Amino acid sequence: MSLTTDDVKKVASLARLAMTDAEIQAAHAQMSSIFGLIEEMQAVNTDGIEPMAHAQDLAQRLREDVVSETSQRELFQSVAPQVERGLYLVPQVIE
C-alpha cells in the first residue's frame, strides 16, 4: 500500500487540518517513511489471534443512574472563545 499525496490531502481534510501544497508534500514524505516502518506488520501471521483492545481483560463497570453534577456553566464558559446567553457561538451551521 503506497501512500499518495491525494491520500494525504484527504486525511488532512478528514482531520480538519488546513495544509498548503508544500506541507502536503512534506507530510507525504514523512508519512511514507513512517509507513515503511509500519508495513513490517504485514509479514506477521495473525490468523486466529484475538485483537487486543485493552491492557486488562475486564468488563465495563456500570454507574448507578443518579444525578451527581450541578451546573458549572459560568466556570466552564470562562475558558470558551465565544459565548452569548449561555450558548457557545460558532460560525453559522448550514444543513
Place this chain on the structure above:
Amino acid sequence: MQWEIVIGLEIHAQLSTKTKIFSGASTAFGAEPNTQADAVSIALPGVLPVLNKGAVERAIKFGLATGAHIAPRSVFARKNYFYPDLPKGYQISQMDLPVVGKGELTIHVPAVGKEQPYEKVVRLTRAHLEEDAGKSLHEDFHGMTGIDLNRAGTPLLEIVSEPDMRSAAEAIAYAKSLHTLVRWIGICDGNMQEGSFRCDVNVSVRRPGGELGTRREIKNLNSFKFMQQAIDYEVQWQIDTLENGGKIQQATVLFNPDTGETRSMRSKEEAHDYRYFPDPDLLPLEIGKEWIEQLRATMPELPRSKQLRYVNELGLSAYDAATLTASREMADFFEATLQAVPKDAKACANWIMGEVSAQLNRDNLEMPQCPITPQQLGGMLSRIVDGTISNSGAKEVFRTMWSEGGAADEIIEAKGLKQVSDAGALEAMVDEIIAANADKVAEYRSGKDKLFGFFVGLAMKASKGKANPAQMNEILKKKLAG
C-alpha cells in the same frame, strides 16, 4: 407500470434515565442552555466516560420485549466526525457488536380505503446504545449559531428495522407500535415534540420482485403526520424521477413541513468516513443471564400478548384489541373496568373506545388524567348489564361522573334514573292506556301498525321515561294484540 415501495426505519428512542449515558449530569428537558452540560458533556480535556447502568437496563428490556438476542458481550465504538454539537469530535455508539441483536415486532396495519386491516411481522435488525448530540440554535446570534450541550450525552437506543415495510401505512403502523412499546415497557417517554422519539425513514422504490432500488434517508421525523407526508412525497418524487429516465442518488434528505417536500441536505465536500474503532476509554459491556432474568421478571405483559388474549379469550376483534393496547394505560383501564363486568368485554371495550376516548379527546386529556376511574365505569356498566339503567340513562350517569364524580349507584339514585322493570306495574300502566284510548287501539288492531310508536310514547310518558324500554315494548305488543 407498477412500483413497489420499500421502507426501513431507524428510530432513536431517548431512554428515560435520570442522567446521561456516560456522566451524572441530569437529562431533564427544558433546562437553561448548558446548565446540564457537565465536564463530560462538554468534553473538557482529560474527562472520561462511565456507562450508566439505567441505560443498559432499558436496552435489555427492549431486547426482551422484542424477543431479541441480548448480547452477552457488546462493544462501544467511536464514530468520528466534526460538528459543533458533537463536543468530542466523535459520538460513542456501537458498531460491530450491538447490545441487542435480531428481534421482531408484530404490527397492526389499519384499514386504508377499501383495504382490509391486517397484521404483519417486521424484523428488527438490531438496537444499540449511543449518546445524543447537543443542539444548534440558528436564530438571533448576529449571523452565528448558538450551541447548547444540555442534550449532549443523553442516552439513545437506536432501533434499526429490516426494509420490511411496503407502504407509508405500514411504516407508520410500525413506528406507532414501537412508540407504544417503548412507553409500555417504560424505557422512553415517547414525547415526540421534545425529540424523545425520532424517526429516520429509508425509502426506495423498485419493480415488484426486482432488485432493491437506491434509497434515500429522510432524517429526523418527529410526528407520524409528517412521516406520512414525507414518505408520500418522497415515493412520488422517486417514481417521477425514475419514470423520467433519471437515477436516484443515495442521499440524506430533510422534510420541510411548511412545503411538504423533501430535499437533499447540502452535500458535504467529502464522503463520510466515520473511522469507527472500539472506544479505548470503555471496556466491553458484559450482560449476564442472571441480570437478564432479573429484568425479565419485572416486565409487564406486552401489547402483543394482550391483543391475542383479548381476541382469543374475550372475543374482541383484532381492531378492538389493537386499539385497547395502544397504550399501557388504556389496556390497564380496560382490564380494571372489565373486572366489574367480566362477561361483557365488548360493551366494556365500546365504552372505553367510544365515550371515554371521545371525552378525553374533547378535554384534551391523556388516559392517566382521566377523571373517572375504572371502578366508576365498571360500576356503571354493571348497572346497564343488570337492567337498572338504560343506555340513555347510562350516558347521563357517565356525563355526571365525568364532571362531578360519584359512583354510578349514587348518581342513579340522585337523578332517579332507575328503570321500571316491574312487570306488574308496567302492565297496569299499559292497561290504563288501552282503556283511555279505545279508538286508537281499534285503529291499530285493524292494521295501522304505525300507531305502535304512539303507544310507546304514551307509555314512556306515563312511566316518566323510566320504563325498561325492551320490557315495555314487549308488554305493549302483547296487550295491543288483544
Place this chain on the structure above:
Amino acid sequence: MINSSLKQLSGQLAAKKISSVELTQFYLDRINKLNPELNAYITLNAETSLGQARAADARLAQGKGEALTGIPFAQKDIFCAKGWRTTCGSKMLETFVSPYDAHVISQFNNAGAVNLGKTNMDEFAMGSSNETSYFGKVKNPWNLKAVPGGSSGGTAAAVAARLCAAATGTDTGGSIRQPAALCGISGLKPTYGVVSRYGMIAFASSLDQAGPMARSAEDLALMLNVMAGFDERDSTSLQRDKEDYSRSLEQPLQGLRIGLPREFFGEGLSADVGKAVAAAIDEYKKLGATIVDISLPNSRLSIPVYYVLAPAEASSNLSRFDGVRYGHRAAEYGDLAQMYEKSRSEGFGEEVKRRIMIGTYVLSHGYYDAYYLKAQKIRRLIAQDFVEAYKHCDVIMGPTSPTTAFNLGEKGDDPVQMYLSDIYTIAVNLAGLPGMSIPCGFGANGMPVGLQIVGNYFDEARMLNVAHQYQLATDHHVRAPQGI
C-alpha cells in the same frame, strides 16, 4: 536539603526543623535561578504554591500530616489542575485554565502536598526529546546541549536539577522511563489501570499511564502510595485493595530471577549503554539474583504496532480541540469549516499534526483491517511473549533507551529515527505491564544510563524493592549534574 529524600523531608517538616513555606520558597528561588536556562517549567504560580504550603504547615501543626504533607512537587502539564493553566505543551491550550482537578492532582492535594508548578513536555506527550513543546525546548541538566528525553522531559529535568522534591510524569510509549534514563533519575510507569487517567489529557487512551519520577525508588514508592487507587470516574481504573508500595523495599534479593531478553541487547544498542547495563546486572548477581535468558520475539514489532495504535487513538482524542468550547480559535475565519481547519492547524504543532494524520489514515475506510486490527492482533502477540517470559523469571531487565541523551536538534528532521529511541520501552505499554527506569551509570559522554526493570502485572512493590536494593548498594542515583 536538595538531596534529601522524601522521607527525610517529611521528617524535618514533622519535627518543625523546616516549614513547608520555607521549603516551597526555597524551591521557587531555585526555579527562578535555574529555570530560565533549563525551561523545565511552563507555568509557575508562586502565590498558589505558597498558599498550599501555608495550609500544609497548619495541617502539620495539628499533627495531621501524612507522608507527603508540605513537600513541594512539580506536576507534568498534562494533568488538569483547577485554577492552573494547563497547556499539555500546546499552543492549542496556551490560555486554558483548567476548571477541575485531575484525579492525580486531587490525590496530591488531599495528601497535603504543594504544587510547585507545571512542567514542560512534548506537545500532547508526543515526542521523545521534549523538542515538540510549544513552550520551547528543555535542556538536559547534565549537558545543556542535550535533550532531556520526552515526553516527560520537563519533569525529568526538574527532578535532576533539584527544582522540586519529585514530580509526576505520564508514559504512553516510554515517556516516564526514557527521560528518567536520560536525566539520571528514577521513574515508574505502573500497571495500566493502577493510576486513574481522569483529568490527564489523553494521548493514546489504551496505553497512557501516569507515574512518579524522583531521585530514588524509595521516593517513587511513597509517591505511588498517593497516586494509585481506584477512581470510579475512569472506567479502566482497577478496583483493587489499597497497597503500601514501600512494604517490601527492604527485602533481600536472594533468589531473584532476572530475565534478560535477547532482543534488548542486540543491534542498535550503543556499546556504552550496554556496558553500564551489564555492570548493573553483575551488581544484581552480587545481590543474590540469578540470570535467565529469555526471548520476547515479537517485541521488535512494538514500534510499528505502536505507531498505528497510538496515533489512531490520538487522532480521535484530539478531535475535541476544535475551537468551540475552549482552546485556541483562529483570529480570522470565514465559515465553520475554516474555523475548524485554521484553529486546529494553528493550535497544533508539526509532530501532533503528523500523528493525527497517521491515525486518521489507518482508521479510514478500507484500511482499518490492514492497520488497526492487524496492530491489535500483534499487540496480543507482544503481550503473550511477556506471559511466557514470566514463567521463567520474576523481573525483566535491560536498557531503557538504546543511547544516552542525544543532542538537541540531532533527530529533529527524521521522525523515524526519533521513534526508534523508544524501542525498548513501548512493548511494556502495549502489554500494560509496569516498567521503571533507574540510573545505572554513565555513558562514554558522561551522560546517565538507565536500567529498565519490567515487572509482571501489579508487581510494582516487588520492582521497587528490586530497585531500592540496587540503590542501597550503588550511588548512581545520588549523583547530581555539575553545577547543581
